[in-house]
Amino acid sequence: MKLKYLLIFLILLLTLLILTYFTKSSSVNVKAIVPGICGNSIKEIGEECDAPDLGGQSCISLGFSGGNLSCNSNCTLNTSGCTSLPPSGGGGGGGGPGYFPLQYGTIIISGKAYPNSEVTLLSDGQIKSTLKAGARGDFEFTLRDLSPGLYIFSLYSEDSKGRRSSLINFQVMLRAGETAKSSGIFLSPTIDIDKTSVRKGDVLQIFGQATPDAEVIISISSDEEIFFRLPTEKDGSYLYVLKTDDLEEGDHYTKSRQIYQNQMISPYSRTLSFVVGTTTVLKKSEKKCPNKGDLNNDCRVNLIDFSIAAYWYKRKLSPAFAKIEREKLNGDGKINLIDFSIMAYWYTG
């Protein structure tokens, strides 16, 4: 008997589960069909073409052997420029016009990052691939089956302390059926300092991660720019102890770059600021998340953050979002191009 009721109970539970899974409100899609406007260069409904938009057609797709397909001013196709091959001799006739299959290409990207670090490759702003660099910092990405065209790549890496390098951008033009190589990509070092404010006469430590066997150039700027050069340690790390006796009191900035075997020079790292004054303030250890631009607190700056900022672009900010803008952007109380520039600087994909 008990078994019978237990069975009924289980059947009811199962029925409810199934009903819940399948129950959803239906939606109605309403599509408005708008007749095309001839002359706006976009092939629309009711048009065969709208120069230079040929709707994907060519002489070959229309059954000709070649030539130039064009568009009349009334948005109809003009095949007068198409050519036809004469029929092959001997009767029987040849086959139809050939269809050329789509051709793709390959891009190979190589360079140097930090030993055993994770290197992230973005293509047109989206993460394409990540891999681990070798023990000497070497990496190589191979991207296959790519459409021909211009690719904008970005690369960054993270050192063993979780510090991210700045983004390095480069472009590759890929032709159909070809393999394009982009080598010698050299990431900038990561950089950090131990104090945000240093009493004049005390020392400031500037350190970070670079490539083994590279030489690091540290720049200190205030009124004038001063440079220091030092080799990296065996693991690629570097540390410079800056004496502040000769620095003026006030705001200063530091950044670094690296040179490898006098052949490869990296871009500069992020710029850090510090103050030379009367007190010493130790720098708090930074969280690994981007300092700015991470509007949804997911430790990334990507399309989601852009979509949030785009929502508020040229709009009055709500009090809740104004607080986020103060913390994560430039705090001027509005979203404009400057905020997008800040987000683009901290972009992670």
Added chain:
Amino acid sequence: MVKVFFDNLKKVENNKIVVPVYVDTEGKNINAFELRLKLDDIIFRDYLDKDSIIVFWLEKPYLDKNVLVFSGIIPGGYTGKNGLLTKLIFEYRDGAKIEVLPSSQFLLADGLGTKAKIEVTSFNLPYLGKLDNFVLEDRHPPERFKIYVTRDKNMFGGRYYITFETKDKQSGIAYYQVRELTFLPYSKMENFHFENVKPPYVLKDQTLRSYVVVKAVDKFGNERIEILKPQRKILVDEIILLLLFGILIFIFFNLFYNKRKNLFKRK
């Protein structure tokens, strides 16, 4: 000084011209811009973003009276002499002029959004006699892309929405379409009704139990479809409700069974 210039103009129809817009950053690294072009005796028709250095459009080209405005973002920045921003398609007459307005902005990739100095120029369109052999062919679909689903309490009343972006390497993206489905169909997607949308798109199914199909269509009609799988099957509060209901039924049946058992015993 950042310079904007126009080069490699192509005449495609009797009164239509393709005008590529380039930027020379003069050694500076720029990562965001807004360009404002005053149009004189020239009509804007369309644009092509093939080979553009822009990664994300902030505002695609649009007319504000006789000023053409467009803006974009380049994460990581661009440094170079010939950065193609876009190719603009105009209808024009001889003597037409395009002027780069001083209100245009190019911002440095320095983390502060510092404005770079910009050289303000005016460009008189030259007389172009014969038609150029400008053939734009595109048989490749748009690039693969990711669909992000998220929600923000400050946007859309806290409802879930999706955002996405892709590029087309040949002719450029014409539009996006979306369809939400309970099941993925066995038949072709072409038979289904899609809705023209612009990202971000607020989901109709806020329980996130539907497949969300996003179609990117380029200007030659080539399509790329990406599918976001349901993010949840059953909601947590529904599980709790089910469990409570189940417990109630169990208690009810137990009481009922015991009552009947006692009745039989008495007999």
